[in-house]
Amino acid sequence: MKNKTFAKPLPAIDARFEAQKIAFGPVVFQCVRIAMKWGLLESIDRSPSGQSIEELAAFHQRSEYAVSVLLESCLSAGVVGRKEDRYYLEKIGDFMLRDPMTRVNFNFTQEICYQGMFELESALAEGRPAGLKCLGEWETIYRGLSSLPEVAKSAWFEFDHHYSDSAFTLVLPIVFSSQPTTLMDIGANTGKWAQRCLDFNPMVRMTLVDLPEQMSIARGNLASQSDRVDFYEADMLNPDTPFPAGQDVIWMSQLLSCFSKQSILEIFRRVKTSLNSNGCVYVLDTFWDSQRHDIAAYCIINTSPYFAALANGVSTMYQSQEYIQLANQAGLQLVDIRDDIGLSHSLLKFVHA
Numbered sequence: 001m002k003n004k005t006f007a008k009p010l011p012a013i014d015a016r017f018e019a020q021k022i023a024f025g026p027v028v029f030q031c032v033r034i035a036m037k038w039g040l041l042e043s044i045d046r047s048p049s050g051q052s053i054e055e056l057a058a059f060h061q062r063s064e065y066a067v068s069v070l071l072e073s074c075l076s077a078g079v080v081g082r083k084e085d086r087y088y089l090e091k092i093g094d095f096m097l098r099d100p101m102t103r104v105n106f107n108f109t110q111e112i113c114y115q116g117m118f119e120l121e122s123a124l125a126e127g128r129p130a131g132l133k134c135l136g137e138w139e140t141i142y143r144g145l146s147s148l149p150e151v152a153k154s155a156w157f158e159f160d161h162h163y164s165d166s167a168f169t170l171v172l173p174i175v176f177s178s179q180p181t182t183l184m185d186i187g188a189n190t191g192k193w194a195q196r197c198l199d200f201n202p203m204v205r206m207t208l209v210d211l212p213e214q215m216s217i218a219r220g221n222l223a224s225q226s227d228r229v230d231f232y233e234a235d236m237l238n239p240d241t242p243f244p245a246g247q248d249v250i251w252m253s254q255l256l257s258c259f260s261k262q263s264i265l266e267i268f269r270r271v272k273t274s275l276n277s278n279g280c281v282y283v284l285d286t287f288w289d290s291q292r293h294d295i296a297a298y299c300i301i302n303t304s305p306y307f308a309a310l311a312n313g314v315s316t317m318y319q320s321q322e323y324i325q326l327a328n329q330a331g332l333q334l335v336d337i338r339d340d341i342g343l344s345h346s347l348l349k350f351v352h353a
Ligand SMILES: C[S@@+](CC[C@H](N)C(=O)[O-])C[C@H]1O[C@@H](n2cnc3c(N)ncnc32)[C@H](O)[C@@H]1O
Pocket: 142, 160, 161, 164, 186, 187, 188, 189, 190, 209, 210, 211, 214, 234, 235, 236, 237, 252, 253, 254, 255, 258
C-alpha cells in the first residue's frame, strides 16, 4: 500500500481542533480512565435523567472539584454530554463502557505502555526497550510476562488473546485440511491454540515451542493431554537453536512481530529445516496495510511503539510483503493468503520453494 492517508478533508478550524486532541491526548486518556475506574460513567449510564456533579460527588464520596475536573474532560472528548447541568452518556461513552476491543486496548495502554512510552525516544535512538524498566528488569518483556504485576499481566494476556482468539475458530478447518499428524506451534504462549487443535483433531500430535517461562504455564494448562504434547523450551533469538524436525504443519500466530527482520529470517530458515517435504507453514498475523477499516489499521499501527519502547526495541507490526520476502529468502514460497479473518488477521501459507 504505497498511497494511504487517515486524514479526512477538513476545514482548517476542524483540523486545528484535531491537532489539539493529539496535544492533549494523554491528559484526556487519564481523565476518562479515572472517570471509568471511579464508576462515574456507569452511574451516568444507569440514570435515564442524567446525573449532576453534586449527585455524583455525594454518591461516589468524591469531591465536587474532582468529579467536575474529570467530567469536563470527558465532555470535551464527547464521552458524555451535558443538558441543564446534568451529564448523560454519549455514543463514544457507550463504547468506552461496553466495547471489548476498546476495553482491552485501553487497559493495555494504561497498564503496559503508558509509563514506559516516556522512554520511546531513547528506545528508538538506541534500539533497546528503554521503557521496560517501568515494569521490571528483563531483556525483553517476554522474559517477564509470567512475573508481571497481576493487573499488568492480565492486561497483556487479554490484549494478546482478544486478537488471536477472534481468528482461531475460523482458521482451524483450513489448518487441518491437509490432515497433519504433527503440528508445531512456535510461540505457543499459554497453550491456547494447542488446546483448540487437540480438541479439533483427536489424532494430531503437537510440539509447543516458547521460552521456559511460558512453557511452564502451557505445561500446566495442557497437563491432561501430556501424552499428545511435547514441550520444547527455546530462546528463538539464538539462531543456533534448531527446532524439532518432522513437522507436517508449522504454526506461528502473532509471533514474528516480536522479532527484528534478521531474526525473522533466521526463524524461517530453521522452520524450513523442521518442515516435512510436503508440509506447510501457516503465519497468522495482523498487517495494517491489509485492513479494510481504518479502525483496525489504526490499532495495529499504534501497537508498534509498544514493541519499540517496551517489548524488545527492535520489532514492529510489519506489512505482509515483508514476511513474504523474508520467507522467500529462507527458501519458502507463499501459496495462499487470506485477509479479513476475525477482527483483523491474515493467514499466510508457505511451502518449500
Ligand atoms: C505475542 S505472543 C503470541 C502468542 C500466541 N501465539 C498467540 O497467537 O496468541 C508471542 C509469543 O512469542 C514468545 N516469544 C517471544 N520472544 C521469544 C523468544 N526469544 N524465544 C521464544 N519465544 C519467544 C512469547 O513468549 C509469546 O508467547
